Amino acid sequence: MTATTATTATPAPTATGLPRRSPSADVRVRIRVKRLVLYTVLVSVTGLFLGPFGWLVLSGLKTQGELAASPVHWLPEVFQWHNFADAFTQIDFLGYARNSLIIALLYATLVTVSSAWVGYGFARLDAPGKKTLFGILLASMMLPQMVTLLPTYLIFAKLGMVDTYWPWVLWGLSAAPYLVFLFRQFFAGLPRELEEAAIVDGAGYAQIFWRIFLPQSWPVLSASFIIAFTWTWGDYIAPQLLLSTDRTTLAVAVMTTYVNEGGTPVPELQAAASVMYVVPILLIFLVAQRGFVAGMSTSGLK
Amino acid sequence: MTVDQISSVADRPGAAADTGRAPAAGGPRISMTTRRHRAFYMFTSPWIIGFLLLTITPMVYALWLSFTTFDGISPHWKYVGLGNYRELLNDPVTWDALGRAGLFAVTSVPLSIAAGLALAVLVNRPLKARGLFRTLLYLPAVVPPVGAGLAFKLLFDPNSGATNGVITFFGFDAIGWLADPYARYVLLMTVLWAAGNVMIISLAGLQDVPRELHEAARIDGASAWRTFRSITVPLLSPVLLFQTVTGMIASVQTIMPLLLAPLGDTSGITTVPQSNYLYMMHVFAQYFALGRYGYASALLWVLFVLILIATGLIFKFTSGVVFYNVDPEAKK
Numbered sequence: 097m098t099a100t101t102a103t104t105a106t107p108a109p110t111a112t113g114l115p116r117r118s119p120s121a122d123v124r125v126r127i128r129v130k131r132l133v134l135y136t137v138l139v140s141v142t143g144l145f146l147g148p149f150g151w152l153v154l155s156g157l158k159t160q161g162e163l164a165a166s167p168v169h170w171l172p173e174v175f176q177w178h179n180f181a182d183a184f185t186q187i188d189f190l191g192y193a194r195n196s197l198i199i200a201l202l203y204a205t206l207v208t209v210s211s212a213w214v215g216y217g218f219a220r221l222d223a224p225g226k227k228t229l230f231g232i233l234l235a236s237m238m239l240p241q242m243v244t245l246l247p248t249y250l251i252f253a254k255l256g257m258v259d260t261y262w263p264w265v266l267w268g269l270s271a272a273p274y275l276v277f278l279f280r281q282f283f284a285g286l287p288r289e290l291e292e293a294a295i296v297d298g299a300g301y302a303q304i305f306w307r308i309f310l311p312q313s314w315p316v317l318s319a320s321f322i323i324a325f326t327w328t329w330g331d332y333i334a335p336q337l338l339l340s341t342d343r344t345t346l347a348v349a350v351m352t353t354y355v356n357e358g359g360t361p362v363p364e365l366q367a368a369a370s371v372m373y374v375v376p377i378l379l380i381f382l383v384a385q386r387g388f389v390a391g392m393s394t395s396g397l398k
Numbered sequence: 399m400t401v402d403q404i405s406s407v408a409d410r411p412g413a414a415a416d417t418g419r420a421p422a423a424g425g426p427r428i429s430m431t432t433r434r435h436r437a438f439y440m441f442t443s444p445w446i447i448g449f450l451l452l453t454i455t456p457m458v459y460a461l462w463l464s465f466t467t468f469d470g471i472s473p474h475w476k477y478v479g480l481g482n483y484r485e486l487l488n489d490p491v492t493w494d495a496l497g498r499a500g501l502f503a504v505t506s507v508p509l510s511i512a513a514g515l516a517l518a519v520l521v522n523r524p525l526k527a528r529g530l531f532r533t534l535l536y537l538p539a540v541v542p543p544v545g546a547g548l549a550f551k552l553l554f555d556p557n558s559g560a561t562n563g564v565i566t567f568f569g570f571d572a573i574g575w576l577a578d579p580y581a582r583y584v585l586l587m588t589v590l591w592a593a594g595n596v597m598i599i600s601l602a603g604l605q606d607v608p609r610e611l612h613e614a615a616r617i618d619g620a621s622a623w624r625t626f627r628s629i630t631v632p633l634l635s636p637v638l639l640f641q642t643v644t645g646m647i648a649s650v651q652t653i654m655p656l657l658l659a660p661l662g663d664t665s666g667i668t669t670v671p672q673s674n675y676l677y678m679m680h681v682f683a684q685y686f687a688l689g690r691y692g693y694a695s696a697l698l699w700v701l702f703v704l705i706l707i708a709t710g711l712i713f714k715f716t717s718g719v720v721f722y723n724v725d726p727e728a729k730k
Contacts, residue, residue: 134520134523134525135525137520138520138521138525138531141517141520141535142531142534142535145534145535145537145538145591145594146534146537146538147553147560148538148546148549148550148553148591149537149538149541149545149549151549151552151553151560152545152548152549152552155552162558163552163555163558164557164558165557165558166556166557166558166562166572167562167563167566168557168558168559168560168562168563169558170560170563210444210445213441213444214441214442214444214445216441217437217438217439217440217441217442218441218442221434221435221437221438221441222434222435222438223434223435223436223438223439224435226438229442229446232449233445236449236453238643238644238647238709239453240647240650240651240701240702240705241651242651242678242681242698243457243460243698243699243701243702244452244453244456244457244460245456246460246681246685246694246695246698247456247457247459247460247463247695247698248452248456250459250463250470250691251455251456251459253470266448266451266452267448267452269444269448270444270445270447270448270449270451270452271444271445271448273445276445295430300437301433301434301437301440301441302437302440305441326540326542329542330542330543330544331542332542332543332544332653332657333653347542347544350544350545350548351544351547351548351657352661354661355661361660361661363552366548367548367552370544370545370548370549371545373542373544373545374541374542374545377540377541377542378537378540378541381537381540382533385533385536
């Protein structure tokens with residue numbers, strides 16, 4: 097970047113006033129102070145952002161008494177590691193986790209394949225009405241889901257699909273606009289030669305999609321799967337509406353079932369349980385983000 | 399992100415492949431074009447059918463319900479025309495809830511965007527461990543709502559929460575954060591915790607801002623703030639517009655007040671403090687606590703129309719301001 101300025105300012109490279117070589121001590125001190133301020137701000141802000149989650153973990157390690165006490169106990173007297181084990185036995189944690197996993201895997205798999213399928217149609221094929229349909233697809237991303245979810249609940253109740261996983265199957269099969277858009281962008285960028293040879297050979301479009309396009313799209317497939325999985329794992333309201341207490345997901349269970357027989361909440365177990373509920377999602381993100389963030393960062397950096 | 403820009407890319411492969419009709423001998427009977435048209439509908443049909451059945455049908459059903467007194471149980475429901483809408487307009491609770499939702503939208507959305515943008519600018523500098531800072535700042539946005547709600551409930555617990563711990567340490571009185579009138583601030587902070595979402599999308603946009611522009615501005619002696627206002631913000635404006643619209647739609651639908659409320663009965667709606675009783679909470683109360691499906695459907699349709707109007711207004715008032723030069727597809 098300094099090179100570009102230097103070439104435009106032809107006679108003297110230092111004419112721009114940028115400190116290029118051996119800046120004065122005064123400037124160096126100022127740069128150092130500036131950097132110190134920058135890192136102080138950055139570290140404090142990051143600490144502030146991690147604080148709530150740290151507090152959640154700490155709360156999961158306290159006794160019930162410590163969680164009710166005033167003034168605050170900053171740290172637990174003794175770290176109550178057994179809270180994490182107790183959170184498993186207080187409710188059927190694994191059962192709910194299995195429900196969450198089934199629904200999330202079911203939905204993420206179906207919606208990824210269906211969105212890729214629809215995305216291929218929008219990217220590589222055409223027909224009268226395509227522009228309108230694509231406009232509707234984009235606009236439907238802005239539809240408030242709550243407005244459709246509540247009447248959907250009534251319809252599913254009528255069809256006897258409440259307390260089954262059918263709603264997630266149907267949602268999965270019908271593709272998600274955001275993911276369709278993601279796939280469409282990817283497929284539209286692939287070279288035309290990819291399908292031309294296959295068409296000449298008389299292959300059908302479905303064959304071209306499964307054999308040629310899908311195997312090319314691993315990065316998008318995995319991104320779509322992770323996004324859809326995270327949505328479903330994190331969703332509270334749909335399982336709360338559609339599933340009974342036994343068949344519901346971990347999100348609902350963590351939120352509502354950590355109470356004693358008397359109905360009093362057990363906050364330390366709830367905190368421990370929610371840490372175990374959140375951590376898998378954080379891990380998935382940490383593993384997957386390398387490609388995610390790198391993909392976005394490469395565009396403008398050298 | 400206009401439709402035309404996007405679909406012009408899509409037309410490319412199709413338009414070029416349009417040249418050849420199928421050869422007369424030995425080829426398929428129907429023309430290539432017809433084949434492609436059929437294939438298009440074969441490929442898009444899952445979404446089309448799903449959209450009709452799972453989006454349009456529920457909305458039309460809700461519209462029909464909104465003209466009735468249907469409650470799911472009583473067989474004696476009847477058609478009341480605009481009765482529900484008339485009741486809704488005369489219900490002060492509805493207006494209060496709508497006002498709170500509007501206030502929440504116009505505070506939480508700009509604050510989230512400002513915070514996200516500030517974070518983006520901060521971590522877009524050449525830093526040591528920049529990737530680590532980005533990851534850590536984005537991490538809260540990945541935490542599911544249930545986890546976020548519980549974390550903030552514990553953090554702002556009036557007795558044992560860290561916030562009151564700090565406040566009393568400095569000699570001030572403890573604050574009843576989770577009750578009226580403070581609960582709204584906790585709600586706001588919980589939502590702001592996910593500002594990393596805006597950060598990550600703005601970062602992608604920031605990296606498309608040509609370096610030469612910043613260089614030129616610096617040589618001309620522009621201050622950092624001036625550069626930010628005159629270069630960064632205009633070039634990011636499509637991203638910011640997108641964030642405003644989606645943020646607004648998300649904010650009126652938030653169920654966070656429910657997750658921040660004390661654990662009460664199963665619906666939880668009765669324990670939501672007044673100041674967090676947003677429009678969606680009102681809908682929930684009518685739907686589930688009272689089973690007034692007809693009235694709640696009217697509430698939903700009013701919300702839907704209001705969102706449409708708000709979106710239209712946002713687009714209208716920003717049409718001259720938003721600057722489309724950055725590749726619109728840069729926002730991931």
